Amino acid sequence: MDETAALKTTPLHALHVSLGARMVPFAGYDMPVQYAPGVLKEHLWTRSSAGLFDVSHMGQVTIRARSGKYEDAALALESLVPVDILGLAEGRQRYGFFTDDKGGILDDLMITHMDDYLFVVVNAACKEQDFKHLQDHIGDSCEVTLLDRALIALQGPRAVDVLAELWADIAYMKFMDVRHCRLHDVSCLVSRSGYSGEDGFEISVPADKAEDIAKRLLEHPDVQPIGLGARDSLRLEAGLCLYGNDIDQTTTPIEGALEWAIQKARKTGGARAGRFPGAARILGELDGGTSRRRVGLKPEGKAPVRGHSKLYADAEGKTEIGEVTSGGFGPSVESPVAMGYVPTDFTAPGTTVYAEVRGKYLPVVVSTLPFIKPTYKR
Secondary structure, eight states: OOOGGOOOOOOHHHHHHHOOOOOEEEEEEEEEEEOOTOOOHHHHHHSSSSEEEOOOTTTEEEETTSSHHHHEEEEEETSSSOOOOOOOTTTTTTEEEOOTTTTOOOEEEEEEEEEEEEEEEGGGHHHHHHHHHHHHHHHEEEEEEEEEEEEEESSSTTTHHHHHOOGGGGGGOTTTTTTEETTTEEEEESSSSSSSSSEEEEEEEGGGGGGHHHHHHHHSTEEOOOOOHHHHHHHTTTOOOOBBTTBTHHHHHHTTOOOOOOGGGSSSSTTTTTSSHHHHHHHHHHHHSSEEEEEEEEEEESOOOOTTOOOEEESOOSSSEEEEEEEEEEEETTTEEEEEEEGGGGGGGTEEEEEEEETTTEEEEEEOSSSSSOOOOO
């Protein structure tokens, strides 16, 4: 049986094939991993110009309180995430995560306050379970809708100039601003955000208009299509987590070094402290620390250290202390980069640990994250 027969496709699938993309299974979809230039050139193009990504496999959800009030939708979602949503200004987006009763991360997501409702983007592999999670827990008070829309990302220093040719006001948007606009006479929802460490935008468009929008953007000399391979190396250099690799139900937000995403209102002593799944553990770790933490890792030499490589305290591999969760070559930093979990005693930048690679124990230095300086428009 053909393994690709059961794979879903995005509205841009035919375009990827016509552009000569190498397609691979990812999160149940047939997705482009790279185009003719290859991962390294696609990565560097995004850092210097503008790369176009298809992220239509992600889930797009709206949450509307049955009362019609934004405040009720915000408080309902706050019962599932340790994030201040009530205080989120209209037209602003915020990073968050669903947690379980043990403090583990069920998924990470982007949350936007749009008029009287919430617009939420979740990961492709989790979107069905996330939708059910929302329906089961807040469906009585809120109408939860999984949208059939495409999502494309334009990332890189030239992204704003490319889009400003179509809608001038886009240049005035700040990082995490979200606006309705028209691009090539198509009604779109645009956020100034992304997952590359670069300035850029994510554009939600009607599924039947996605190919036309993408083709028109690709006509611009500064724009090239970019596959999942470069998307992964870009987000790794930016120190951004990939759900299922760097964070999951076995990791808490504090272990994952994501405490910056928990606002004052939800912390101990805050106006709406706790009141989310796993609050006792998460707030306890926020106040008292954890036994392990996610850190950046820079292997010495040129050999990349991949995910699932074991980490040791000694060069002989006698004392196992942790594991690499993501790793590869960073084209922009011109060296291997990785992330992983180590005991708190080993988290100081400059600490040397050892990664097992094909039977050898290679020195790896704990590094601050991110590996590159982000260029978000603050």
